Amino acid sequence: MEAIDIRPALIIAQREVRDQFRDWRIIFPIVFLTLFFPFLMNFTARQLLNFVNQYGAGLVGERLIPFLLLITGFFPISVSLVIALESFVGEKERGSIEPLLTSPLADWQLYLGKLLSSTVPPLVGSFLGMSVYISGLLINRIPLPDAETLLQIIVLTITQAVVMVSGAVVVSTQATSVRAANLLASFIIIPMALLIQAEAVVMFWGRDTLSLWWIVFGLLVLAVLLIRIGLAHFQREELLGREIDVLNIRWIWRILWGSFHGGARNVLDWYRNVLGKTLLDLRGSLLAAVLLAVIVIILGAQQADRFLLILPEGDFQQRVRELGFNLPVGGIGSVQQIFFQNVRALVIGLLLGLFSFGVLGTLPLFATLGLLGYFTRIMEINQLPAAQIILSGVVPHGIVEVPAILLSTAAVLRIGFLLATPMKDKTVGEVFLMAIAGWMQVMVGLVVPLLLLAAVIESWITPLMILRLFG
Amino acid sequence: MIYAENLTKHFADFVAVQGINLDVQAGQVLALLGPNGAGKTTTVRMLTSVLRPTSGIARIAGYDVVEEAEKVRSSVGVLTEHHGLYSRMNADEYLTFYGRLYRMPDSLIERRKRELLEQFGLGEARKKKLGEYSKGMRQKLALVRALLHNPPVLLLDEPTSAMDPESARIVRDAIRALRSDQRAVILCTHNLAEAEMLADQIAIIRRGRIILNDVPERLKQLLLGPEEYEITLRNGAGVPPEVLPLGVVVSRQENGRYVFRIDQPEEKIPLLLKRLLDQQLPVLSCAPVPRSLEEAYLRAVSLHEENGNGSN
Numbered sequence: 001m002e003a004i005d006i007r008p009a010l011i012i013a014q015r016e017v018r019d020q021f022r023d024w025r026i027i028f029p030i031v032f033l034t035l036f037f038p039f040l041m042n043f044t045a046r047q048l049l050n051f052v053n054q055y056g057a058g059l060v061g062e063r064l065i066p067f068l069l070l071i072t073g074f075f076p077i078s079v080s081l082v083i084a085l086e087s088f089v090g091e092k093e094r095g096s097i098e099p100l101l102t103s104p105l106a107d108w109q110l111y112l113g114k115l116l117s118s119t120v121p122p123l124v125g126s127f128l129g130m131s132v133y134i135s136g137l138l139i140n141r142i143p144l145p146d147a148e149t150l151l152q153i154i155v156l157t158i159t160q161a162v163v164m165v166s167g168a169v170v171v172s173t174q175a176t177s178v179r180a181a182n183l184l185a186s187f188i189i190i191p192m193a194l195l196i197q198a199e200a201v202v203m204f205w206g207r208d209t210l211s212l213w214w215i216v217f218g219l220l221v222l223a224v225l226l227i228r229i230g231l232a233h234f235q236r237e238e239l240l241g242r243e244i245d246v247l248n249i250r251w252i253w254r255i256l257w258g259s260f261h262g263g264a265r266n267v268l269d270w271y272r273n274v275l276g277k278t279l280l281d282l283r284g285s286l287l288a289a290v291l292l293a294v295i296v297i298i299l300g301a302q303q304a305d306r307f308l309l310i311l312p313e314g315d316f317q318q319r320v321r322e323l324g325f326n327l328p329v330g331g332i333g334s335v336q337q338i339f340f341q342n343v344r345a346l347v348i349g350l351l352l353g354l355f356s357f358g359v360l361g362t363l364p365l366f367a368t369l370g371l372l373g374y375f376t377r378i379m380e381i382n383q384l385p386a387a388q389i390i391l392s393g394v395v396p397h398g399i400v401e402v403p404a405i406l407l408s409t410a411a412v413l414r415i416g417f418l419l420a421t422p423m424k425d426k427t428v429g430e431v432f433l434m435a436i437a438g439w440m441q442v443m444v445g446l447v448v449p450l451l452l453l454a455a456v457i458e459s460w461i462t463p464l465m466i467l468r469l470f471g
Numbered sequence: 472m473i474y475a476e477n478l479t480k481h482f483a484d485f486v487a488v489q490g491i492n493l494d495v496q497a498g499q500v501l502a503l504l505g506p507n508g509a510g511k512t513t514t515v516r517m518l519t520s521v522l523r524p525t526s527g528i529a530r531i532a533g534y535d536v537v538e539e540a541e542k543v544r545s546s547v548g549v550l551t552e553h554h555g556l557y558s559r560m561n562a563d564e565y566l567t568f569y570g571r572l573y574r575m576p577d578s579l580i581e582r583r584k585r586e587l588l589e590q591f592g593l594g595e596a597r598k599k600k601l602g603e604y605s606k607g608m609r610q611k612l613a614l615v616r617a618l619l620h621n622p623p624v625l626l627l628d629e630p631t632s633a634m635d636p637e638s639a640r641i642v643r644d645a646i647r648a649l650r651s652d653q654r655a656v657i658l659c660t661h662n663l664a665e666a667e668m669l670a671d672q673i674a675i676i677r678r679g680r681i682i683l684n685d686v687p688e689r690l691k692q693l694l695l696g697p698e699e700y701e702i703t704l705r706n707g708a709g710v711p712p713e714v715l716p717l718g719v720v721v722s723r724q725e726n727g728r729y730v731f732r733i734d735q736p737e738e739k740i741p742l743l744l745k746r747l748l749d750q751q752l753p754v755l756s757c758a759p760v761p762r763s764l765e766e767a768y769l770r771a772v773s774l775h776e777e778n779g780n781g782s783n
Contacts (some may be wrong), residue, residue, distance in 0.1 A: 007571075008572055011568065011571045011572055012572075015557075015560075015568050019557060019559055019560070091555075091583060091736040095551075095552075095553025095554065095555050096553075096555035096556065096557060097555065098521070098549075098551040098552075098553060098555055099549070099551055099554075099555040099569070099613070100555070100572075101521050102519045102521055102544055102547065102551065103544060103569065103572045103573065104541045104542075104545040104572070104574070105541075105544075105572060106541060168638075207704065234506045235511070236521045236522070237521070237522050237523060239517065240521065240522070346616045357711075422585065
């Protein structure tokens, strides 16, 4: 095995950092945000503290101090986005990428060099800015946030910078022009702005320090995934090849349909060979989904103690009988409603999964089985016959519906897995489309028919079972 | 040193390069001629392991372009179509940067920089920002970058474009020196006169295929027919037909200027001259009619079109 040589990456990073410090368009915002902005934040903190203290609301001011520190740190790192977006595609536009690509650099060395050069200068600016802000607090005798909050803010700033840069470098390797990369940057900056707001809420809430560590953990996972995806799909060929930004609907359709169809001769052949192969490929993701399902049921049950629900006293069987009059037994309308609700939930899962490398695609599974775990435990706490209720009210349709949800979740998880897998002969776009086609295969071939069957059972059989047992 | 067999590159449905064969030995210069979009740059990019061939094999200095990409890149000096200079750096910094990427020791980088910058007349401009360089200076510096690590193989894309005649001569001399120094060079160019001056082999590439590959003289012979010779007589004097030896076929004649073809010219031209001088005809000169590579190239292209290869 060859030794890992990091020097070429450092040579690239050193050149780029030096170059950045010769560019006033980069220097000016960093200096401004590093030196002027912290003073502004300090002034704001002082004024706000004086104001809220007049009304005895010192707590608001107290909570504001760390938030302003977070913002002071965040603004300089936002510059990293501009630098990173430009890293590859900018060199391509200036024609300087080809000599670099013909030099004896490994892909990862070039990639790491670009990551470092985009991250380090804005982070240095960020820490300088935060130091100025903290110095201002000390000079003005404003109490500093506690050590854990300070540490959280520093770690959050670093992870946010790494996530933004790694996302932007992925964009830069795949975009055809700097303009296209800037347009795509909204996919990074908007979620990041929302995250900052979420962090602000957590800080103002002030009771839950663990949540910020979870955000740090989530950001780290995201950064690793983004770097992995960037490296997996880094292609010298693509950097030199693509010149135009045209939305090629015909190409998209060809990839989607070609992958979905898989060259099958007929429906039977498709089920046997195409879907069969997709399901085989899905084994790992399916196992992950099943494990998640077990975990989420347990977690759901544990939440019952935290969010306790005491049901009113009364005759359970009488209530079930009352409910029986309202149950839409045997109607087509209820089948439609249940079916479309379930399909819609899984499609939303796909959409969330597409933006989160499959991770948020697990939400339908979490919602369904988490609630199942929670209510089972609630029934036990309320001394209701939980096992019988589950057997009659959930199992008849659940035995079909839960596997359908698991399959769909696994297919969404696989999208993230495929994106993070190196495929040197395919672009990110192709892999993305192929992964969606895989999800469509699973949906059309199995999940949709299973959900339809589950809806029929839930509408026509489950209510009868409940009434038979308790009515 | 440069070997390619059936090298092919497809971009989706587009065939950029199809079945290219090359064999360039150490101390040889191959000129790759062809119009824009013919596949020259794609070929060079495959030979530098930047593009992955769809099929076929290629070896550079003994290394496989797919399996040993980093070693291939270490062995090649490339002058790319775009010079790719960093405008805020100076030549000194720029060459140090590339020297380090090629893992050269700093002392060697310094020595090579000094030598090459002087050789290409950039010594005085080494501290000047590259953004202030003229087009020709940029071209020369890009060539210096390609030569810096002393590679055994050089792939040069239009090395003298945008250069003044003096600079172009310096570059041509440098290419000749590389040949003497046993380097293998591929020269992509539209400048046919330059190709003729420098190349040992000429490959004509068109629509991704090499349609002809040979030494320049044989290529001309093949495309333009046997060589023609010209005898000029003073004051438009005429030559009596009986003086001409057997096998001389006069193709044009005017004002004492005779253009002819002849079998075994080495033997028969001295004989012809002797006869003319014996007849006391005022011979002013006798020389082969100059034939440019351009004519041969244009002929090759038109033949290729006529043979039904006008489109893909």
